[in-house]
Amino acid sequence: MLDLFQYSFMQNAIIISLLISILCPIIGIFLVLRRYSMIGDTLAHSSLAGVAVGLVLKVNPILSAFIITSFFGISIELLRSYFKKYAELILTIVLSLSVGIAITIMSSQNVNANVESFLFGSILTVTRTDLYTVLFLSIVSVITIIMLYNQMVFIAFDEEGAQIAGIKVKIINYIFSILVSATVAVSIRIVGVLVLSSMIALPVAAALQLEKGFKATLLYSMLFSVIDIILGIYISYYINAAPGGVTAIISVITLVVVISFKNIRSYMYK
Amino acid sequence: MININNLSFSYTRKPPYTLSNLNLNINKGDYISFVGENGSGKSTLVKLILKILSPTIGDINYECTNIGYVPQRFENLNTQFPITVKEIMNCYRKTLKIKDKTCIEKYLALVNMLDNKNSLIGNLSGGQCQKIFIARALMGKPELLILDEPSNGVDQKSQDEIYALIKDLNRNEAITVISVEHNLKAAISNSTLIYHLSSGNGHLCKPEDYIEEFVMSNTGGKIHA
Numbered sequence: 001m002l003d004l005f006q007y008s009f010m011q012n013a014i015i016i017s018l019l020i021s022i023l024c025p026i027i028g029i030f031l032v033l034r035r036y037s038m039i040g041d042t043l044a045h046s047s048l049a050g051v052a053v054g055l056v057l058k059v060n061p062i063l064s065a066f067i068i069t070s071f072f073g074i075s076i077e078l079l080r081s082y083f084k085k086y087a088e089l090i091l092t093i094v095l096s097l098s099v100g101i102a103i104t105i106m107s108s109q110n111v112n113a114n115v116e117s118f119l120f121g122s123i124l125t126v127t128r129t130d131l132y133t134v135l136f137l138s139i140v141s142v143i144t145i146i147m148l149y150n151q152m153v154f155i156a157f158d159e160e161g162a163q164i165a166g167i168k169v170k171i172i173n174y175i176f177s178i179l180v181s182a183t184v185a186v187s188i189r190i191v192g193v194l195v196l197s198s199m200i201a202l203p204v205a206a207a208l209q210l211e212k213g214f215k216a217t218l219l220y221s222m223l224f225s226v227i228d229i230i231l232g233i234y235i236s237y238y239i240n241a242a243p244g245g246v247t248a249i250i251s252v253i254t255l256v257v258v259i260s261f262k263n264i265r266s267y268m269y270k
Numbered sequence: 271m272i273n274i275n276n277l278s279f280s281y282t283r284k285p286p287y288t289l290s291n292l293n294l295n296i297n298k299g300d301y302i303s304f305v306g307e308n309g310s311g312k313s314t315l316v317k318l319i320l321k322i323l324s325p326t327i328g329d330i331n332y333e334c335t336n337i338g339y340v341p342q343r344f345e346n347l348n349t350q351f352p353i354t355v356k357e358i359m360n361c362y363r364k365t366l367k368i369k370d371k372t373c374i375e376k377y378l379a380l381v382n383m384l385d386n387k388n389s390l391i392g393n394l395s396g397g398q399c400q401k402i403f404i405a406r407a408l409m410g411k412p413e414l415l416i417l418d419e420p421s422n423g424v425d426q427k428s429q430d431e432i433y434a435l436i437k438d439l440n441r442n443e444a445i446t447v448i449s450v451e452h453n454l455k456a457a458i459s460n461s462t463l464i465y466h467l468s469s470g471n472g473h474l475c476k477p478e479d480y481i482e483e484f485v486m487s488n489t490g491g492k493i494h495a
Contacts (some may be wrong), residue, residue: 033352150364150365151365153353153357154362156351157351157353160322160341164322164337165366166365208352211390212390213356213388216352
């Protein structure tokens, strides 16, 4: 049953998956609590433009996705102060532009076949170069988050209070946009663009049901994320399906199980 | 402590102004309540003092560096945020680079909230939340404490406790207090000065004079003069 772990592509996939299950909930918890979950989804779709550019220019698509997604992430942050009362409009603008670029490049340069693995996620196509790129982006992201952890919690809970306490809210918001982009770039190989937001939001949604403090919620999010993604890869290998779809289904099942468990428990203790 | 000179403010940076030609001196030890109708500019003035907004015309001079702020609970905060009281306090302590970890317990004890150290903020009542935010603000040892509607969503018993605490901090710890108030009774009985804002204009008076002047304003008196 554990034979699949002897393949090097599977080892690469598992290492990347573990990195994803650490990064996605860390970024996801801030996105969900600041009611920005859809930014994650928009940036995930924006990364497709980066993948297309990378495939055409023959550079590592994860790296090009990170650069292009960072550009769109910063654009969202810039436009947020311009369209203060219509925040969702910004996402439509960025989504239109980025997906427009992606479709135009893909259709005119005939890179459709390679793009599919980024849309749905893939285990077989993970290379050593991908692993090193993901490892580098993950380490830099985690170090940045550890350094800014308190400021980011403060801003998420009380943005005005954080500003008054002297935190450079705008600068941290821009850095956060880049961190979201890094998380997206790290995740697209395995999870795929289409359902990436499920890895960002659903483990956090499940952890929130447990009604714990911030740190505990974050740790539970990571736990659910590891369960979702490892099970997703394992099952997708045996049923020969794309890991993105299976992981998304499992993360919804995990959420339903946690909600049911919570309701049963509160019913029993009534 | 704070000197407001010919201050006018407009969100569009041009007339008409939300606040118009305000002049106000707040001295050390004052407990001043900003009162007025909704939309009179009380919260805008506080945001200007807190430097969240910048004056369109005029300026504000400060002789204090440490300002503590207690936000309006129901307007600004997500009370369902998964965070414990201790985590809120610890976050602020680390932001202010305070090394002494015991100060969290010290200030929670000061507001009688030490037993709720591990409670989620969403499980606390309005009054308990306000006490936590006062404790958080006090951790920075402020010379000036600014509160935005401290009695909003708070039951009478907790209101009495909160105002007794603010009054004690003002009278015995010499902390200058600015409080945005809808609660006129609390403003009159606790503050040393009242600043009435109406249609962007301000008028300063003593609490004992306020009722008389407020009544006069409603009968065409000189409150807006």
